[in-house]
Amino acid sequence: MIKNIVFDFGAIFINLDKEKFALELQKLGISQQSDEVLPILHQYEMGLISTEKFTAIFEEKLGVSTEEFTKAWNAILLDFPKKRLNFIQELAENKKYRLFLLSNTNDLHISWIQNNWGTELYDTFKKCFEQFYLSHEINLRKPNIEIYNFVLETNHLIAQETLFIDDTKENTEAAKSIGIEVWHLIPEKEDIVELFTKNSL
Incomplete structure (x- = not known):
């Protein structure tokens, strides 16, 4: 489960x-x-x-x-659809799952996002997650196995009870290799708001 x-x-x-x-x-x-x-x-x-x-x-x-x-x-970097913010906020509010963000995001990109979104929206989004891991802050990057083990071990997570969602197959394959459940989301065909229709959770 x-x-x-x-x-x-x-x-x-x-x-x-x-x-x-x-x-x-x-x-x-x-x-x-x-x-x-x-x-x-x-x-x-x-x-x-x-x-x-x-x-x-x-x-x-x-x-x-x-x-x-x-x-x-x-x-x-492009836009952040409101439906995705609403989705993650609702998911965070129901507290059924522990939620984490794990991204290969660098300093220039996150600075642009913070400036483009504004502090209020950025903080609102960030607060939806128990931990908000950016590669440049933790000195690890996907698809290196170390980054997945870091998330599991630091937060006392069991791989088989964890779903990892990423649009890069190399990243999901690496996570899958250590027992994590994965959804390789294809942006042109799928959207994160379809999480519960595309996956049996």
Whole structure:
């Protein structure tokens, strides 16, 4: 029986435009998947390098200003549908499940979200979760197994009683490998508000 639900953030609650993101970075001469860039992105996502150092790397390598880079970097972030806020608030209020957020979210992205949403909305959303784990704050990232074990062990959760929801199959497969129940949500076809129609909880 599921007692705990762990949610991803991007594409689960806030809409993302991953294609535009990749395109905007390409315009600046940055390929997310290059052997040179990928380790830097992962380090930043885990909070192992500061935002200042992160933007400086691209300014130095490619002559891209911090302002240009930040605009391109945040191009992935879109809107937060009200129905999803209502959904998670209602789920939190009924207290049937322990709710957690686990996201590969970096400092620049969460700063944009806080500014775009405003403090009241951001705090309202955050309070729906028992724990709000962002990769850059805990120095771990999905799909590394350590991050799932961290959530389970820190909160005394049993894997088989825990449902993890993410839009990236690599992430759900990693969680599944240690016994966590998963829902690989496909944003173009499904929505988090369909949680109870798409899953037998």
